[in-house]
Amino acid sequence: MTDAKKLQGDKLTEAEAIERAKQGDGEAFQFLYNLHKRRVYSLCLRMTGNTASAEDLTQEAFLQLFRKIGTFRGESAFSTWLHRMSVNVVLMQLRKKSLPAVPIDETMEGEDEGTVRKEPGAPDGRLAGAIDRLQLKRAVDELPPGYRTIFVLHDVEGYEHNEIAGMVGCSIGNSKSQLHKARIKLRELLRMNRAEKAATGRTGKR
Amino acid sequence: MNCFEFERVLPDCLEGGHTAELQAHLNSCSACASLLADLNFISSQARLLQDSEDPSPVVWNLLELQLRREGLIRDGEIRESAPARSSLVDFFRRRRAVWLVPVAAALAIAAGIKLYWPTGIGDTNPVARVAAPTPAPPLPTEDQQLINTVAVRFPSQQAKYRKNLEDANSYIRDAEQSIRNDPNDVYSQQLLINAYEQKQMLYDLAVNRIGEQ
Numbered sequence: 001m002t003d004a005k006k007l008q009g010d011k012l013t014e015a016e017a018i019e020r021a022k023q024g025d026g027e028a029f030q031f032l033y034n035l036h037k038r039r040v041y042s043l044c045l046r047m048t049g050n051t052a053s054a055e056d057l058t059q060e061a062f063l064q065l066f067r068k069i070g071t072f073r074g075e076s077a078f079s080t081w082l083h084r085m086s087v088n089v090v091l092m093q094l095r096k097k098s099l100p101a102v103p104i105d106e107t108m109e110g111e112d113e114g115t116v117r118k119e120p121g122a123p124d125g126r127l128a129g130a131i132d133r134l135q136l137k138r139a140v141d142e143l144p145p146g147y148r149t150i151f152v153l154h155d156v157e158g159y160e161h162n163e164i165a166g167m168v169g170c171s172i173g174n175s176k177s178q179l180h181k182a183r184i185k186l187r188e189l190l191r192m193n194r195a196e197k198a199a200t201g202r203t204g205k206r
Numbered sequence: 207m208n209c210f211e212f213e214r215v216l217p218d219c220l221e222g223g224h225t226a227e228l229q230a231h232l233n234s235c236s237a238c239a240s241l242l243a244d245l246n247f248i249s250s251q252a253r254l255l256q257d258s259e260d261p262s263p264v265v266w267n268l269l270e271l272q273l274r275r276e277g278l279i280r281d282g283e284i285r286e287s288a289p290a291r292s293s294l295v296d297f298f299r300r301r302r303a304v305w306l307v308p309v310a311a312a313l314a315i316a317a318g319i320k321l322y323w324p325t326g327i328g329d330t331n332p333v334a335r336v337a338a339p340t341p342a343p344p345l346p347t348e349d350q351q352l353i354n355t356v357a358v359r360f361p362s363q364q365a366k367y368r369k370n371l372e373d374a375n376s377y378i379r380d381a382e383q384s385i386r387n388d389p390n391d392v393y394s395q396q397l398l399i400n401a402y403e404q405k406q407m408l409y410d411l412a413v414n415r416i417g418e419q
Contacts, residue, residue, distance in 0.1 A: 024280030029273060033266055041261040058261050059269050066278055126240050128247045133254050140255065155252035180217040183245045190248070
């Protein structure tokens with residue numbers, strides 16, 4: 001997380017922009033928005049998997065931030081404050097939609113998530129070097145909402161399990177368990193995607 | 207250690223717990239080694255998804271509009287009357303506009319677009335030049351008439367009505383200036399409509415109070 005920083009060619013620092021924003025300076029608000037929009041939007045997009053929702057939530061996160069900017073005293077990094085607010089905005093939205101931020105049950109019924117099905121004779125090809133960021137992004141979008149939340153907060157955004165547990169309202173053990181299941185699920189999705197592409201490639205060559 | 211046991215300890219392994227027994231199993235089992243490598247790869251690549259995309263420009267446009275509506279953006283100028291403007295907006299939002307508002311606003315927007323739309327290089331139409339902001343002018347005749355009426359009927363309210371009318375007119379001038387600067391500015395057009403609504407509501411309030419006497 002960054003503290004006050006100077007953008008190349010800009011005369012304004014983040015700290016200066018914050019003080020000017022408190023005075024109602026529109027340019028200062030826009031400066032702060034441009035500085036942090038990518039991080040906030042990417043977070044919202046990864047957690048919702050939906051562009052329209054992500055834009056709405058981005059707007060809401062910044063709106064809540066700017067309404068409260070007068071109370072910011074600099075005890076923590078501005079970006080930390082904004083990021084936490086963004087996470088809370090998304091989690092509230094997920095709760096409103098009755099989508100579980102975390103799967104309710106530690107163990108899933110029916111299909112045994114979290115264990116790896118060994119396919120005898122299956123190829124041992126590793127994912128490294130075989131998938132790109134776009135494929136990973138799409139696979140994350142396909143994750144069930146609860147898994148996606150934990151995966152995004154931990155592996156993408158870097159929160160620790162104790163922080164996630166506090167934000168989401170689950171136990172640390174639950175957070176670890178769901179993260180593991182999310183990664184297993186992602187592996188399945190990526191391997192399926194790779195197998196489909198390989199099959200398409202073989203078909204195309206005929 | 208067999209594969210089943212390996213899967214049980216796999217979450218801890220990913221968190222950094224790596225025993226000699228586990229390593230021995232990995233050395234002998236390519237499937238488990240591949241699984242561990244894939245999960246580590248997924249975790250490491252996940253960071254690349256951070257800061258990866260930008261929202262559309264519409265997000266800022268809508269955000270700015272809302273910030274202006276709430277009085278949080280005050281055009282970079284410290285205005286001590288800003289809280290009054292916010293309360294003015296909240297106050298007028300309790301009323302609805304009448305026929306005068308959309309007509310006035312539409313005429314103002316159309317005039318702004320017609321007068322200030324650049325017709326081409328070398329356009330020397332003096333009307334097309336953007337006027338510099340001027341100090342607050344005296345109240346228009348109809349506004350002054352309203353103030354005079356309020357002064358007679360409700361003397362204690364005269365100062366308040368005058369202040370509110372001056373604020374509404376200032377709001378209108380700001381929105382009109384924004385449209386002159388950019389005739390395609392959709393949210394400034396909306397701001398102008400809102401400003402006229404607010405002024406109309408002030409008239410409604412005065413008229414209603416007079417009618418109740």
